[in-house]
Amino acid sequence: MSHREELASFLRSRRARISPEDAGLPRGHRRRLSGLRREEVALLAGVSSTWYTYLEQGRRRGVNPSRQVLDSLARVLRLDEDETRHLHRLADQAAADTRIDADVPPAELARQLVRLSEPIPYPVYAADIHCDLIAWNAATTSYYAKFAQLPHDQQNMMLWLISSREAKARLPDWEGDVQDVVARWRRVSTSIADRDRLHAQVAEYKKVSPQFAAWWDSHDVREHHTRKRRFNHPELGTVTLRLIVVDSAEMAPGSFVVYHAPVIT
Template sequence: MPHREELAGFLRSRRARVRPEDAGLPRGHRRRLSGLRREEVALLAGVSSTWYTYLEQGRRGVNPSRQVLDSLARVLRLDDDETRHLHRLADQAAVDAGIDADLSPAELARELVYLSEEIPYPVYAADVHCDVIAWNRATIGYYTDFSQLSAERRNMMWWLIGSPEARERLPDWEDDVQDVVARWRRVSASVADQARLRAQVAEYRRISPEFAAWWDSHDVREHRTRGRRFNHPRLGIVTLRLIVVDSAEMVPSSFVVYHAPVTR
């Protein structure tokens, strides 16, 4: 497919011109390439290293969504003309493959999680009601197996305040939950189904006095990167960095939460 090959070549050429120090990465002494490595682009863009490698190789079945393309454009420091060119190449490659490039916010979020299945750290997608709509295998070890919960309980807020397991898995449970409540407070202004939101808040207030106090404080917080400690059943205490992806195509209805190891 010529457009897929052109897309792959364009990505390789842009990656080669970005210096590690421009991306906030150490150059090191054993680096043979002047530009970024594939795995570095993948990490900075919040995608699987294997998936990005396949994209650069022009393989079939690798179809980046618009928000992933925007993330790649940011990491590769593309200007406006180059960004539009990147989107055109990806759209035409999707047309060549007979794929609809327009996905719903939830479908885009699920696609990101699906592409992150090989990552050894949690990646999950949620909506504005905190319903967990997709998760990779690593999420089970750090959080819980959401597939074992009923549909109405497959909700991150409910799990945090209503499941004893959450207090076991999160050593800093109070700080973590207070942070999530403040984030949800901000998002709640854009919730279309206000009746369900009010029912959720009423239920959570009933089962958790801590939630009631934090909700009533009206503290709000943007989706910012922060650390979170986990008590992993096999690995013990592990600290990961939360990175929330909520591009314009998913806002306000969905977002994806990545977890990365804390290296410094």
């Protein structure tokens, strides 16, 4: 999808979640949709019904929402903070129609951070915007998998999570963990320059996992908040660690480092 198409799809998916009762409107007897109609969203947000229809259709000319209008739409659609930031990001990218340069230098800063973390007894790994693994420390292999033994084109965290039996064995809360990762990737995917590869990845992963397909199509988005993750460690038993995601403007666009820290009780 283009950024405008992504914005349109996101708005439609959020509109479908809000019932007329939630918005303080009567349902009526002839309503076929469970969610709000476009004209109802426009009315509640204080914008033209035609203009909002054009926005949901991904039209380019004359459809550049201001921050105030976006905040009004976020209020009507009951977006949380992550979803609201995602809405603004999509709108900004759609207006500028810019792409991050695909020919970025290697993520040396991310690799260096992982190398410095080698003595740490907890997982530290780096990945790029496509979820390809850039580097990992020794502890990552004991908590997750021996990624070096996988073919190079399969050294991808998303692919491993949705396709590997080992992932389900290592992560007792596999469904919630993967759903969270999909929502995070959904958010950063709007910045991917190589749209052809993104489309190919999503199509492949949907074939691999119907659950991934449902989660991706839900358009749920999430920022890189810290969260807890439980592991079935082969030697230590059940271990709960806190995930801390670090990125930087100096890294290759979209790349990040994931640290795991013991939970302080």
